[in-house]
Amino acid sequence: MKKLNVGLIGYGFMGRTHSNAFRKVNQFFKLDYQPVLKAVCARNEEKVKAFAENWGWESYETDWRKLVERKDIDLIDIGSPNNTHKEITLAAAKAGKMILCEKPLSMNAKEGEQMTKAVEKAGVANMVWFNYRRVPAIALAKQLIDQGRLGRVFHYRAKYLQDWTISSDLPQGGAGLWRLDASVAGSGVTGDLLAHSIDTAIWLNGHIDTVTAMTETFIKERKHALTGKKQEVTIDDACAFLARFKNGTLATFESTRYARGRKNQNTFEINGEKASIAFDLEDPHRLSFFDHKDDALSRGWRSIHVTDFEHPYMDKWWVPGTTIGYEHTFINALADFLGGLGTKSPARPNFRDALDTQYVCDAVLKSAKTMKWEKVGVSKV
Amino acid sequence: MKKLNVGLIGYGFMGRTHSNAFRKVNQFFKLDYQPVLKAVCARNEEKVKAFAENWGWESYETDWRKLVERKDIDLIDIGSPNNTHKEITLAAAKAGKMILCEKPLSMNAKEGEQMTKAVEKAGVANMVWFNYRRVPAIALAKQLIDQGRLGRVFHYRAKYLQDWTISSDLPQGGAGLWRLDASVAGSGVTGDLLAHSIDTAIWLNGHIDTVTAMTETFIKERKHALTGKKQEVTIDDACAFLARFKNGTLATFESTRYARGRKNQNTFEINGEKASIAFDLEDPHRLSFFDHKDDALSRGWRSIHVTDFEHPYMDKWWVPGTTIGYEHTFINALADFLGGLGTKSPARPNFRDALDTQYVCDAVLKSAKTMKWEKVGVSKV
């Protein structure tokens, strides 16, 4: 087994999910590579030290540039806020490191283009953590689609609903709340949540051609956690858009953090000529499937309990009927990444795939301003 | 179209459902017979008169014996409390009338035997209103079973749960509450609710061989609505039993009126070698079906929306996707009864079928006393 020395940047929510993945992947997947938790990096020394101890990172850094330059690091894993992705990527690519990057890829498509160019020029292995591709039920949807079970697709509809920012007392900015600060996050629900929906949609149904969107910021001002002052909120609290895919599918997408009662409801439904598929992340171990070819008497939506050994990833875990959880989507993704290293089919989504999602996000945000249908960009890299 | 003059006894809850059925059946079903609402009978003249006017009954009686003797009546429909079923049946059979009888057939199997003997000797058309056989989803279950979709059956489990008698302030006896008075109802949940579950079970899976049961009366005393005095409650508030079917199936049955949050939850699940079926009356337009022969990737419980023209009864009603309700089970049953008149396959369950259910009820109540397994009786009629 080849050792792969990892340097992780960021110790927040994603720092935890990634650390857990690096520690666990080899117990469950037979792989040629074994990640070594070499170093974790963050600015607060006291905290990063404690984090390193807790998770078993061998060392820590407080300056990501230093980490990137370390000779004993093979792979840089970017788990820090969105406004740091570009600079780190450019440096890491230059240093010849493999790169894993949290989603969304970048603050905007322009940055994403630079980043994609950089990793491709450097020829380094790269993947973006759109972890929901590795929910077994979503991977199963992909399998059923690839088998041609749907036929011509008429409709795609996706929602990503949360409710954690309804209170106007919630501040913006700082640890845990940088997602509410547009200067750090790039956008609100569009980059944070819709980026997931879009990545899944492109994976399952191909490219999106045109969009028309609306966004809203329901709470106009919030105290900023860093300045202590009330400041304008510049992220989108909610975003909805209509879309047409290149293959002719009509689509609706919606996301918000103001849907009372929906904590992390990421859903999609696809209606094909022969069959339909539906998914809801609040019940992540189930996939709904309607197959018109079933006999007329007994036809109905099937609720597939995606926990059998035949289902994607599930033979690696426990026994049929038992579920895995949120964290396993990261472990499955990491296993795919490691399994793809040095092969002709490296794991996806890579930076270029994530750039496609970024083009859609940019078109959506633009349309919300122009109030017109906008064409989704195509890579000129 | 031949006219069929109906005389209904009882104007309570069942008087209403039956009147509605007689009025509506011909608009929806093509039949050779047309029920005529000739006379309704109940002891309170003022109320029966008002009932007759409201529902369009041509006349009324206050003495059921008089009704039974009327020459212009072809069919006696018994919708009065359980302790009246036997006497009316014997008289009506003697008078050569067709008989429809509300469930349960009788206070006990002994009465049921007399009644069955009477109608069979008289050779009159007869049916018992176990209306749930005519829920389209349950009729669909029957169809799937008759197609051999289940294979060998291992398990049958049924529940019938309500919660309307939890309050100790609720009196027993009198209008609307005679079901709590054992001298009128014969038993509590066993005859009222489990009789439904048992009738369905026998229809779907054959005869029950042996049972072991327990019953309980949670509220020991209630004011009696007729006497105004606190009296011992002698019905069974709850009843559960284990059973073995003649075909080897293991079964559990349970019923109560003390299941908080369950208003009329009549459920069953059947597990066969090849497939399973489940039903819940709280969502009466759905049948759950799991077919093991579906491919391993997409296998799952199907939720069949039983509203297509292919489904039992549904081509008679509205359009696919639209539901019918509780009242329609009575109309469907009546249509079957009328459609079966004069044919070689008259509608079921007839009195003899209902007697089989009564044997099970008797064995259950006996077992609850003896605390032993009891053999289910077989007709000696």
Next chain:
Amino acid sequence: MKKLNVGLIGYGFMGRTHSNAFRKVNQFFKLDYQPVLKAVCARNEEKVKAFAENWGWESYETDWRKLVERKDIDLIDIGSPNNTHKEITLAAAKAGKMILCEKPLSMNAKEGEQMTKAVEKAGVANMVWFNYRRVPAIALAKQLIDQGRLGRVFHYRAKYLQDWTISSDLPQGGAGLWRLDASVAGSGVTGDLLAHSIDTAIWLNGHIDTVTAMTETFIKERKHALTGKKQEVTIDDACAFLARFKNGTLATFESTRYARGRKNQNTFEINGEKASIAFDLEDPHRLSFFDHKDDALSRGWRSIHVTDFEHPYMDKWWVPGTTIGYEHTFINALADFLGGLGTKSPARPNFRDALDTQYVCDAVLKSAKTMKWEKVGVSKV
């Protein structure tokens, strides 16, 4: 009880639901008025005669103008295709008849304005059969909203999905299929299905201000049932739009007849600051409700089984726990109409309310062409 002589135009699907309502309403509701099934009208004499006999209409006509002129008719009920609504309304209003009209009100808002003007000028009682307002669960949603349970509303999303036109072999035009012929129906899913969603939305959440829409016709040509020739399909097979309500709510609406597995799925979800509500017509007896004020431990979406006597309309029907069906929405609506006659709060939606829905439909169809946000019209009548 005052008799109300009804003249019904149309004997199709809606002719049946209306006839059933006229026959049943008085058995279940205490009302001052009793509809008399005086005459039914349709062009095919043989069929209209059979229909009259089946449903108990005293007479029939084959020319609606004659029906409208009959002195013994108090109320004209328009159940014929959309392209007849205007002319009949104008004549009936002129003749001083009360008018019930199937939805959508008209082919377009211009017609709707004329019709509204006519009935208001004539001062005749009028109502449009947007029957889903009388689904008890939807009426319950209205009650909860009127109680202020939601607080500020952030989001409204509605879908109305069917799948019955996916086959390209299905012809357009003629009996049962006029909904696929734009010259008769006015539009496709927009007028047929979205009109329902919009009426409900306005009722529950107020007026819609602006929209941006897309429509699609998936099957471009179909044989026409009347001409026997392949002709261009000019209806919208699918329509989706984004909207902003006057109260600031963001909304998405979508409808199609190409959603495999969705037979009549009319859904909405409303997210308020304090609570959320969701509904799905495939389980019409349930309303989902999330109340944030429930304690943090036990908070969750409630599935309200809308069958208790406390729930709208349900004390008129059977017993708690038992469901009513599709047809009852028409009976409930009729009861409201009759109950409102001669009072200061006549039943809604009246023609003016339905006109508001028509303005939204027009703006939606216009936006689908202009590909721009369109302002919803306001009555100049």
Next chain:
Amino acid sequence: MKKLNVGLIGYGFMGRTHSNAFRKVNQFFKLDYQPVLKAVCARNEEKVKAFAENWGWESYETDWRKLVERKDIDLIDIGSPNNTHKEITLAAAKAGKMILCEKPLSMNAKEGEQMTKAVEKAGVANMVWFNYRRVPAIALAKQLIDQGRLGRVFHYRAKYLQDWTISSDLPQGGAGLWRLDASVAGSGVTGDLLAHSIDTAIWLNGHIDTVTAMTETFIKERKHALTGKKQEVTIDDACAFLARFKNGTLATFESTRYARGRKNQNTFEINGEKASIAFDLEDPHRLSFFDHKDDALSRGWRSIHVTDFEHPYMDKWWVPGTTIGYEHTFINALADFLGGLGTKSPARPNFRDALDTQYVCDAVLKSAKTMKWEKVGVSKV
């Protein structure tokens, strides 16, 4: 942090879940103790070596007696088949080791008594891995009950259904299949599945007083994996029983491995005077709760998404709305065990608690033979 040297016996399914728990617990829970994966023991040297390497066990043994005698081991974790539990426990207790033991505690109550006596005499910390107590939703049920939310309890019903042994081609005995061999497992579904249901029931609702049961072995003969010969199957394939709790609750319990379509469906429902609770392990992150004190209009079963920081264990894991899986029940249990060490409230269920479950299992199996109601045993230890 104090090191706690662990010696694990068994490397099957439970060996994996336990190893995973020992590795992960400290990253997520703040604890005074840190398990050290000191040694794993199993008879097959090649396999145990590979297992040790995969999971990071420092050493391995092939004789459990040697492991128990090792001075560097503080805790013996018994993950081997049921017929080994007693002997290992007696030796480990004698050696003064803490003991964790897989469920069921023993082959029968007699063994369980010896084991309980041994650990209590030795005064060593002990716990049995009834992991489902640590499903957050079940722990939440316990909290709600302890808050008095249910009031007087009328009914308890539990099912544990699987379908993996329907095929008659499945052999019995040997690795992975010892659960089908009564000489190794003690019993079939009673000890394997119902033991879980019973442990949960006692925890939530107190002691069970009397039972009447039936068992069945559907497939009478299977090839034995070790002998290669067809042999009689002596386990119970299915078991159902009625019970009365000491507090007067009526109960039904059922388990089988022949419920087509149910992979690991462990359910319970409790009906109290004031509220009801229901759970289904196939959707382990949800708890259903019906609270009668909710207002009559909006009362309904709540589906609690048990993923908030307020919910048991969930503040230790990820973020609200994200699920944990099967493996986490073991980690939560281990955290409770470690957290309870040296305190006045050590984690439960201890051996004595598990013995109570064993008494119920024994009474159930006895009743299935005697066909009579049997009294549940009480510890004479």
